[in-house]
Amino acid sequence: MNRRIDIKRNFPLHLMLLPGVALVLVYSYWPMAGLVLAFQKFNIASFSHGGYFASPFVGFDNFKYVFGMPEFPRVLWNTIFIASMKIVAGTIAPIMFALLLNEVAKIWLKRIVQTVTYLPYFLSWVILGGIISDILASDGLVNQFLAWLHLEPVFFMGDNRVFPYMLVATDLWKSTGFNTIIYLAALTAINPSLYEAAVIDGANRWKQTLHVTLPGMMPIIVLLGTLSLGDILNAGFEQIFVLYNPVVFQSGDIIDTFNYRIGLLGAKYDIGTAIGLFKSCVSLVMVSVSYALASKFANYRIF
Known part of the structure; x- marks a missing residue:
């Protein structure tokens, strides 16, 4: 019962959090899907047709290339x-x-x-x-x-x-x-x-x-x-x-x-x-x- 009262009392505060949570999800978490590029041989032409997972996966080859530069x-x-x-x-x-x-x-x-x-x-x-x-x-x-x-x-x-x-x-x-x-x-x-x-x-x-x-x-x-x-x-x-x-x-x-x-x-x-x-x-x-x-x-x- 007390839990319901607390939720009801703090409900306006939770609503105020929604815009901030939405911004974090859209601009901070959603772009993290792009990290898959680090494990691909990225091809921008294939990306335009199939999205993030259209390019072939190469594992850790990109990291080996970077560390070998x-x-x-x-x-x-x-x-x-x-x-x-x-x-x-x-x-x-x-x-x-x-x-x-x-x-x-x-x-x-x-x-x-x-x-x-x-x-x-x-x-x-x-x-x-x-x-x-x-x-x-x-x-x-x-x-x-x-x-x-x-x-x-x-x-x-x-x-x-x-x-x-x-x-x-x-x-x-x-x-x-x-x-x-x-x-x-x-x-x-x-x-x-x-x-x-x-x-x-x-x-x-x-x-x-x-x-x-x-x-x-x-x-x-x-x-x-x-x-x-x-x-x-x-x-x-x-x-x-x-x-x-x-x-x-x-x-x-x-x-x-x-x-x-x-x-x-x-x-x-x-x-x-x-x-x-x-x-x-x-x-x-x-x-x-x-x-x-x-x-x-x-x-x-x-x-």
Whole structure:
């Protein structure tokens, strides 16, 4: 009886869920039928007559072809290298910035700094890519400043040694301010009496940060750090697609951009699907591992 009452009471809420469920089914689950292309020798002519299952099945031949491509090890390494740097830097930088903002006594100054650092996050990489390209060009603002210091100019957009680190730096510029929000929220949850006790014990600001602030933030740091493992193969397609060029393919080409050229520009849809499925499987494993670690070390559970 109580169950019927609950269903009747929550029925409007279930109706509100229907549009969202329909969108997920249509745009997220139905297209997954196309994953069958990864195991076929896809023929677009036969697809137009028989659908997904008209092309001949070749088993794991597409995956063997992908793993045997001479460029694939380099692309995989670039993806892991850039993504790992972004994960590490994207975890440390917001923490440091949140700690610095927490020390600003003037509320009006704190709000101005927050607003200025948040702004890049709300701009697309198309817009930021043009700005970054102008600033880091051979005759751009940065190289003009280096010339003023009598230093050699740096070819940021065409030097394979510099390009990956430029990607990480510009990604931090875009995301650090916004990612700081959650750490500032964690700071507000720390009991003020702990700081009062630390002052009585003679702790200065650095000691308070080391022994009160950081331990108070540690659960959220561990949680976000472990959950970020799921992005180990997400090096940022939009950013790299806007900023890279054939000169820096050696250090800047990642799985997503490689798949774009092979699958879409090269019209090898079966190979592109195999690459995408490989990435999804690795991401699924890493997400599962990250949630297991988050549950163990941060007591975080979805269900």
